[in-house]
Amino acid sequence: MSTTRLRFAPAPTGSLHLGSARTALFNWLVARRSGGELILRIEDTNAELSRPELIDNIYRSLDWLQIEFDGDPVRQSERTDLYNDAVEQWLSNDLAYVDDGAVRFRVPSDGTTSWDDLVRGTVSFENRHIEDFVVRRADGTATFFTANAVDDFDLGITHVVRGEDMVNVTPKVIMLRRALGASDVLEFAHLPLIVNEQRKKLSKRRDDVALESYRERGVLAPAMINYLVLLGWGPPDDIEVRPIEEIVALFELTDVNPSSAMFDLKKLEAINAEYIRAMSAGDFAQALTPWLDSQPWGSTVDPDQLVKVAPLVQERTKVLSEAPQQLDFFFLPSPEFDEVAWAKIMGTQEAPLILSSAKNALAKAEWVGEVLHETLRSIGDEYGMKLGKAQAPVRVAITGRAVGPPLFESMQVLGRETVIERIAAAQQKLEEQ
């Protein structure tokens, strides 16, 4: 038995599509699982698609996901001779004919072409429904069918794993493979489509299909991989979130569900949050850095303080991009006030009272989270309020918001001077209203 050889063959049409990423992933899983090889084949059959930026885009995305390939990428734009030879051969064997400058393949008018698809079972087409398709255009370039069949044969591919939208080209490619003289049959696996809420194939126009954009939102690569593998496949033991090595060990193409799967951002984020929580505090702080740096106040972030502050939001972060909003008050000279929170919380009768009591007590309290905690608690007691309610005005004064990281720990990091200053500023703002 020869080694398993797979290929991921994207057309470079822009940033990598989620569906393509999933296809790449499944190919990679099969290769890893079987100890086989995976090659990257760029289907840049025309100049428009050969633009370096487009190709770099693919590399970057694949790299991010850590999907590795064996050997150098194969560029179809560099293999035109091969395609031409094949077409000439078909022409001379009378398997193809010239029509209006183009070359068409002769499809038999009877019989059927079928294959046993690893995910969908037997798929069968009647030949009479397949037209004599073009294998070489009038301009002399090979079509997708030709390049596909020739390359899969020439590169010794054994398994073709691709999207369901390719099902209808499969009989054509099978015919061409036979015409090339291949005696073996490829294994095909057509993956279910990833669809949107309307159950339609994800499209560039309507949906956010660029893998890149999820990266930009702060989705972690391993979380993305983990989520993607769950679209069309489920582990037998019901453990969904797990290391990629385990997935490799468990994954089976024949277990892939043939029906289309809806892309669920909520679930992606839930899984991402789980990965974030599992990170070490140091790794999390590190991962946050680019997101913080891009803020207007990014230059004021010092690494020592970041390490203290990051753990306070780690378990509250679903995607990295939402962390800056939770942390800004640590780095801003004065907090940015949420108008709604201010109105709701500072508008109460007790708010000014609590602020002034807090300012006094805090001026002399030992500066440790637990003590600050107790200090606020007794102030609450004074006014017959639970701590949950009593801490609110202080929180708004210091962070600008009604919700955020744990207050007393935050205060400890911020330091007495800043805290008192902010409370005083809030008092003044209150008076001016």
Next chain:
RNA sequence: GCCCCCAUCGUCUAGCGGCCUAGGACACCGGCCUUUCACGCCGGCAGCACGGGUUCGAAUCCCGUUGGGGGUGCCA
């Protein structure tokens, strides 16, 4: 129109003829914990599209209906 495919909670899935009173996860709704929000924990809601077969027995096999999707380029 024609060709091909698909059909289990709202969503992603487990299920491969008896372990199913259909399991898990996300979402949602309660509750507990609690310094807000989260996290965590406990509980709840909710599904085999329909109709016929086959079988002692069907979510599981077959046929049909309905619904959904993909493809129908000298794009890939």
